[in-house]
Amino acid sequence: MYRVQRRATSKLKISSACRRKSQSQSKSSHISQIPEFSKYSPTKSISELAPYVSPTLCAYPLRSKYVNQQHYYQNQNILEKHYLTKKPHPVSLSQLAQYFDDSTALTKQKIVNSGNFVKQELVTRIAHKIHMLQMLPFDVVNNFHFCQVYESYYNIFERFRRYPAIRTLEDNEKFAEFLHTILSDFNSLNLPHLIMGALECRILDLYPPEKMDQVISSLLRARISRRLIVEEHLSITSNYHSGKKENTLVLGDIFQECSAKEFLLGAKNMCERFIQDMYFQGIKLPTFNIDGNTDLKFYFLPLHLKYLLGEVLRNSYEATMLEYIRLGLQEPEPITVTIVSNERSFIFRISDRAGGIPHDEKTIWSFGKSKELARQSLSNFHKLPGLQTVSLYDSVNGRGPTRSVDHPYKYTSLEPINASNLPSGLHKFEKPLLGLLERSSRYKLGIGLAMCKVYAEYWNGNLTVHSIPGYGTDTILKLGNLMYHTDRLQLDKV
Template identity: 70%
Template sequence: MSYNRLNNGLIRFKHSVHTPNISQIPNFTKYCPIRPINEELAPYVHETMNAYPRGSKHVNQQHYYHNRTVLLHDYLRKKPHAMSLLQLAQYYDDSAKLTKQKIINSGKFVKEELAIRMAHKIFMLQQLPFSVINNFHFVQVYESYYNIFERFRKFPAIRTLDDNYRFAEFLKSILQDFNSLNLPHLVMGALECTILDLYPQDKMDELLSGLLRARISRRLIVEEHISVTANFLSGKEENTLVLGDIFQECSATEYILDASRACQKFIQEMYFESLPLPELIINGDTDLKFYFLPIHLKYLLGEILRNSYEATIKDYIRQGLKKPQPIVVTIIKNEESSLFRISDRAGGVPHNDKNIWSFGKSKERASESLKNFHMLPGLQTVSLYDHLYHNKRASTESANRPYMYTSLEPMSHTNLTTGKIQFVKPLVRFIERSYRYRLGIGLAMCKVYAEYWNGDLTSHSIQGYGTDTVLKLGNLMNSNRKLQLDKV
């Protein structure tokens, strides 16, 4: 009897060793009820059932959770430094003068700071449920973070101007490198986790906002150092402005007009060229010029106007109106901030459109967005470790079978053969996408960026009438002493 029980126990024990934890097996029927798990999906299901993703350098049995010595005993003990935009531009000294020593010190600081910041993020990712981090897209992010951490940590000490020159080149390559895929991977990972019920929606939104804010800070630190190094090398003796070079004076009206031109182009592409377009009225402080990051401003206004244009045209077609309703942008400036109120008369946000501020929204919307991400031209969600560590093997295998797996979708592998990752400036690529590709993340992303810049994004919708979307951006010249870059 006891032998039997033991024997049964043993069998069950053996069984459980070989069967992956059930929570790691995605429920494909939930994701797509009409598509059975047939031969087409089988290889991908198999892949997602592995305890660890195949070929991953850092998410594997030996490394994951084990390589804590460097993290815990060294880097996690150090706290990231909060800093203001003024400190960023002047590097801890009260003048804008560019000296050899200042440039070298700045390089030293950036090398250490980035390693510390990456270490904290890696540790944070390790605290997530393993089924989340084991998601194809999150693995890519984790791999990339670890890789960046190692590269910063191991970069030779910066002692001379030459060392710093090499470091600046290295920074440039990091910015343009596969790192630029992290943004789409983060969002796609979040969408997949929503679809598969792997992590609560509100926590996922929080996680993503935090990671995105940290990403903005890191990129600012890196870009500013590249910029001061370039300024110094070009013979400049002073760093321009209190905010440094990466911030520029932007004309509000010009940015609005640019964004609206892009919207008009996309509408004509989506429908037909002679479709009447909504009139755009700009009023208020139309001469406003203010210092801001050009790409962020372009992205923010682009996404918001796009929603208004999209809704206005749909409303025009739905109602069979004589012409589309106008879109009115009001610019307001006060001491503290610049405000943009974008008013449309497109019927308001539909009642059934829940969680418009969330990255995943509903499961149905997440599936739709994910599908569009997969079709986005230029976004090649290649597997990094395939690319970096198994390049030779991958290219010979690619002819026979797909070797890229995402948790949920078979992906085209033809574009990998070029070997080049084209998604260089993710924000720009997002905003340049065709109207066909609704990603469902516009408002969620814009809220992160607006809040980062001491602002806000709100939407006031009157069902059956229209929507006022208000974008507030903090006056950076006023707040340049605020410890803005503390978001790690």
Template identity: 35%
Template sequence: MTWSHLARRWRVLRQTCAPKLRFYSGQQTHSPPPWRPVSALDEWVERDIRPISLRQLTFFGRTLTESRLISSANYVRTELPTRIAHRLRDIQRLPYVVVANPHLSLVYELYYKAFERFRTIPEIKTLDDNDKFCDILRRTLQEHLVVIPKLATGVLECRELVPPDVLDDFMNTLLRARISRRVIAEQHLALTETFNSPWHFPGSQDRTDLNADFVGEVFLKCNAKEVAERCGKLTQDMMRQSSGSDKIPEISVQGHLEATFPYMLSHLEYIIGELLRNSIQAVSERYKGTSERPPPIEVLICEAPQHVILRVSDQGGGIPREVLPYLWSFNKGPHSKSHLQNLGQVPAMAATMQELSVSTKRKDADKETFRESSLDSLTSRPPNLRLGIGLPMSRVYAEYWAGSLELHSLEGYGVDAFLQISKLGNKNEQVTTRASIDAV
């Protein structure tokens, strides 16, 4: 079936279905998304996505010149509309009643406007062109901070209309793609900032060790011990503040404490922060009202030739049996209704750990590895507000750079979480789902 036939069917469905649609978000009616011409989209969907690795990002940014910066800008300029076009096509393939959901419809509109914006940007030839392009990037990144809560809310509201595995695959694909777009956009913004800094130019003595540790957004010396301790302290402070109790379990870090690797620091912080927060909540709740001191949460670091593995172990009683089958699902589970209500309190979300904490605390926690991001201070949410997407999001982050995240629950005792990270930085970003990769 051609896209012209689909366009006609879309228009017919709009006329017949739109007056009957009622949504679950408290709104009585909502205008469905307008039909868009597909000819421009078809051209970009036929283009292949060009994945990158951490090593490529590092190599490119290490010897930064004006021509390389402009080359980076043109890569982002053409890659963003290509990646957005593929996701727009994914949304168009959903049943009409799902796309017409007000939250998913908003995401569709945001994506299409961004697609139109980026595909019409002319070739970048000068540094002035690049500065204007960076302004567009920053504005788009900020506009799209609503995407995660809107996606999650829309998927939860449509959970009875589409099989759950279809919605989970859709959500995983869109979140991977979102991470990929933010990675290349944030990296280019950081490279531009580096290029414009006084210490970038030869002969300058102002370049510090802090800046030498970063190439754009890639932190070359991610130390697993330091990240675990820093995330642990911040998580303990957040949980102490939200619970009003000092009965917070200690965090013990053991193993290969010198293990380092190149990584996106915000990705790693988010994963470890979510794992530690879940463990602290479980242990605190289990020992609440008792005179016993809660047992510590153990973080074991294991360094292999190609990987670094972190095991986070707690004695919080394990994952409830009714929750376990839906651990990695965005749309199913016994608490989906409460998650839907909580998402209504989160208008924007960057999916970084720093949005849960005060920036000054994070800076003070470890001044040597703090790096300001364009996402800092743009969003905030209470750390005890459970949304049901922390673990699935953490797995998406882990698998994005060809790693993995697994949980093993020992009922009545606790949970062991295993995070595996590629140590060499030579794995391409995984912009499709694991199922799609396995099917190749």
């Protein structure tokens, strides 16, 4: 549901420039764009919806701890004086594994140092991202979804900032528990909120789409880096406790040896399940071929690889089935993946004969797309089962999430909050990404290619599509060889 953007009108202590902008925007577009609430809940009468509509007309979100008159414009002191003056440290993958000395030995001191590094680094990195959000027009941050992200970032900032220094292994144990909680509590909803925020801003014309793409890509890259830093620390902590005496990139367990073929077959099985779920069990499926360097094994982040291959293959499967039905073919056209590798990179070319991509080159890489596509994506996001779009203000304050009880979005969370039921090793804490990947084909979110591009580029690769209208598409996913690039300052993508 689009939050009414009228909140940003009066009463606010904002700079005059900001105020003028906000007021002129409200006059020109927002008030006239009060959404048609009944569209989203056709079964409920408007009188039933009314109580939920009125809070959206406030200048600030109700009960928000950080987006309110006192906090939003008065947090500059701490943020600017103490944290924005520090720059994040660019870190290479090998530094991350060895923690700034040249040995791979895993010592008590190294664990403690690593804990303190993580604490400092995360505060600095998140402070810069909060600042980046504050630099956006207020209407954007005040968007219902961006607000959740802002709130969650500020909450993380405060929690890390106040966390005491780590001096002993016991301190570090507690810190590791703290990190587990942060990764698995309401912050894990930031990913869908970011994207839904971008879609709403596109629909309401609140921010230029190209700039919004840059903001989202930058926030996603920073998110990947932060998560890597945290996961590496958790991994060396648990390795130390299990008696391992050494830590290298490969011996730590974030990066694992992945068999290209196994991952491709896994992605193929997933796509087939989605197709059967979408149509019916016995439907004819495309023949799937793998050629080229089929024995390729390489070190990579298993979840990222699963996500990337899953999304691109899924596009080919979905398009192939559509063509099969549209043209009334005897059977679906085949899909072929060619694996190519050299010293520096690994390339997957996914070739289909599904008639090519029906959209404009420009919009397929954008998070916001065209307004019409953004509307469709957003409405599919709202249909995702289990996506909790209201969450956090009360749980931030340490009380239960009571807000969801009296709110129309009464869904359970996108993922189990409890980290212990995640398969160990493979997925760790990137459940939100997995949640997106494992959506049903009914819910086309329209962001697969845009997301994959960010992830592929993060790992020194890229993603391109070559579409031949009326014939088919080659989607080319290139990933950098991380073992070749270990000294590159990978985590500078803050």
